Amino acid sequence: MEPPPICSIDSLCSNQISSLLSPPSSLLLDQYYHTLLSSTHSSAINVQQDPNFGKGVYAAMPFNEGDLVLNDRIFVGVQHCQNKIDCFVCSFCFRFIGSIELQIGRMLYLQEVNASENHGCNEMEMDSSDEEESSQQCGSGSSSKTKIPLPEGVVESLMNGQLILPYSKEFPLPSPVPCHGGCGEVYYCSASCAEADWESSHSLLCTGERSDPARREALLKFVKHANETNDIFLLAAKAISTTILRYRKLKANNFDEQVKRDKSYDSNNHNFSLLLEAWRPISMGYKRRWWDCVALPEDIDSSDEASFRMQIKELAFKSLQLLKTAIFDKEYCNNLYNDPEFIFVSDLVVASPVEDYFLYIDDLTDPNKEEAEKITQPILDALGEDYSICCQGTAFFALQSCMNHSCCPNAKAFKRDEDRDGQATIIALRSISKGEEITISYVDEDLPYDERQASLADYGFRCRCPKCIEEEP
Numbered sequence: 060m061e062p063p064p065i066c067s068i069d070s071l072c073s074n075q076i077s078s079l080l081s082p083p084s085s086l087l088l089d090q091y092y093h094t095l096l097s098s099t100h101s102s103a104i105n106v107q108q109d110p111n112f113g114k115g116v117y118a119a120m121p122f123n124e125g126d127l128v129l130n131d132r133i134f135v136g137v138q139h140c141q142n143k144i145d146c147f148v149c150s151f152c153f154r155f156i157g158s159i160e161l162q163i164g165r166m167l168y169l170q171e172v173n174a175s176e177n178h179g180c181n182e183m184e185m186d187s188s189d190e191e192e193s194s195q196q197c198g199s200g201s202s203s204k205t206k207i208p209l210p211e212g213v214v215e216s217l218m219n220g221q222l223i224l225p226y227s228k229e230f231p232l233p234s235p236v237p238c239h240g241g242c243g244e245v246y247y248c249s250a251s252c253a254e255a256d257w258e259s260s261h262s263l264l265c266t267g268e269r270s271d272p273a274r275r276e277a278l279l280k281f282v283k284h285a286n287e288t289n290d291i292f293l294l295a296a297k298a299i300s301t302t303i304l305r306y307r308k309l310k311a312n313n314f315d316e317q318v319k320r321d322k323s324y325d326s327n328n329h330n331f332s333l334l335l336e337a338w339r340p341i342s343m344g345y346k347r348r349w350w351d352c353v354a355l356p357e358d359i360d361s362s363d364e365a366s367f368r369m370q371i372k373e374l375a376f377k378s379l380q381l382l383k384t385a386i387f388d389k390e391y392c393n394n395l396y397n398d399p400e401f402i403f404v405s406d407l408v409v410a411s412p413v414e415d416y417f418l419y420i421d422d423l424t425d426p427n428k429e430e431a432e433k434i435t436q437p438i439l440d441a442l443g444e445d446y447s448i449c450c451q452g453t454a455f456f457a458l459q460s461c462m463n464h465s466c467c468p469n470a471k472a473f474k475r476d477e478d479r480d481g482q483a484t485i486i487a488l489r490s491i492s493k494g495e496e497i498t499i500s501y502v503d504e505d506l507p508y509d510e511r512q513a514s515l516a517d518y519g520f521r522c523r524c525p526k527c528i529e530e531e532p
């Protein structure tokens with residue numbers, strides 16, 4: 060197979076690219092995380108470096124079992140393509156929107172359309188998920204055998220608000236706010252989320268009538284390619300767009316000041332340092348090349364690994380070229396990011412209010428339960444197991460991504476009842492003393508030693524936590 064062509068930018072700007080990709084200095088790291096922790100009021104933790112494990116998160120105060128250690132905001136995140144059929148969520152904070160009726164009606168309607176068109180997205184799904192995981196990820200249709208369709212017109216009545224389900228008022232959801240760029244693709248839980256998303260990335264990625272027609276066409280090609288291959292490219296597009304927009308903002312704010320201060324300043328150098336500044340949240344994160352760390356799918360023999368990796372490397376290049384055509388920014392593209400290195404991403408999960416609703420109905424006592432179930436049972440039968448599908452996606456969390464793994468962790472990522480959006484919530488599993496490292500488990504820590512190491516190999520490292528050192532044969 061032909062290796063992908065090397066873009067001339069690599070040779071023209073190789074110095075700048077390598078300076079962007081080189082690991083940040085300890086001083087920069089300390090300054091960055093100090094500022095990030097104070098701006099997010101996360102005074103309970105700090106980020107320190109260890110010669111063996113790199114960055115890690117440490118307790119700046121003691122925690123008791125069950126205490127909240129960290130609520131980490133999403134820096135960039137995307138909902139998985141197929142999950143969009145099942146869960147209608149805010150495109151910025153991933154909170155469920157609309158109403159219980161709209162969630163259910165929309166899910167049943169879109170599952171039906173999807174089944175009849177029979178063209179799923181992510182046909183070449185290639186993240187570390189195994190088959191079971193990716194069927195959960197796709198959600199739709201996973202339990203179609205046990206589903207009993209609703210009488211005609213019911214789905215429509217759920218979607219248009221004519222049918223109100225008993226007790227659904229106990230689960231109010233924010234009204235959907237459409238994207239003001241007019242793309243009709245994304246919705247939000249509030250005007251402030253719509254604005255924040257527009258400002259941070261969507262103004263470059265919107266395919267609505269406010270965008271230039273040539274760009275729109277190029278963007279649609281990029282999105283189609285991502286949907287047909289791997290939606291990690293959509294996350295990368297958000298990260299790149301966020302950087303470009305941060306850069307433009309920094310430049311606009313700094314330019315006049317610099318000219319006033321220093322009439323002989325070198326604008327090229329200055330712009331490059333602003334670009335570095337804009338890229339900082341990503342450059343500080345833990346990064347690896349995507350095609351190197353994607354787990355080898357089970358149906359691919361290890362002797363074919365090299366050609367598999369070459370194939371997905373080409374996919375990444377193709378995706379990057381399509382994105383560049385769509386959101387070309389001369390200064391950004393000539394200086395930054397021609398090499399799809401990817402930040403360490405985490406799963407994004409938000410529990411479904413539809414599941415909570417049916418659990419609530421189940422907990423009612425007769426005669427209220429009996430009365431409610433006359434209406435809700437046929438709906439539950441139509442949904443099958445899909446009634447509990449949660450919002451799933453991938454996101455980059457600036458602080459959570461600094462947390463090292465341990466097979467005997469003292470904290471875990473856990474959604475509490477009040478956590479209704481995509482933020483990463485970390486809870487103490489036991490008492491943690493001040494100064495102790497806070498660790499989470501990336502895999503099931505109850506698996507035997509060999510299986511843990513095999514699972515962690517998908518994350519690209521061999522675990523050296525105290526439990527593994529002790530159990531090492």
Ligand SMILES: C[S@@+](CC[C@H](N)C(=O)[O-])C[C@H]1O[C@@H](n2cnc3c(N)ncnc32)[C@H](O)[C@@H]1O
Pocket residue numbers: 112113114115344345403459460461462463464465518519520521522523524
């Ligand atoms: C999400 S990052 C954690 C933060 C990272 N230490 C850093 O410097 O940014 C995951 C990476 O940290 C290292 N790491 C985390 N836990 C480890 C462990 N238990 N044993 C060995 N390396 C570990 C591995 O290099 C892994 O790929």
